[in-house]
Amino acid sequence: MIRKxxxxxxxxxxxxxxxxxxxxxxxxxDIESVGQAADNEI
Incomplete structure (x- = not known):
């Protein structure tokens, strides 16, 4: 019983x-995609 x-x-x-x-x-x-979006805008 204890084993179960x-x-x-x-x-x-x-x-x-x-x-x-x-x-x-x-x-x-999600954090990585936000960082990539910021890089694309810059």
Missing amino acids: IVLALGLAAFSLSVAACNTVKGAGQ
């Missing part, structure tokens, strides 16, 4: 970390 709980918590933590990585990656791409 630990496994479920591990899977939940893994899925949250993957979601966070995608969010940070998307934010980085």
Whole structure:
């Protein structure tokens, strides 16, 4: 029973970390695109 709980918590933590990585990656791409737009205007 404890093993199943630990496994479920591990899977939940893994899925949250993957979601966070995608969010940070998307934010980085947004910042990069703003920087490129500013370079094009200059």
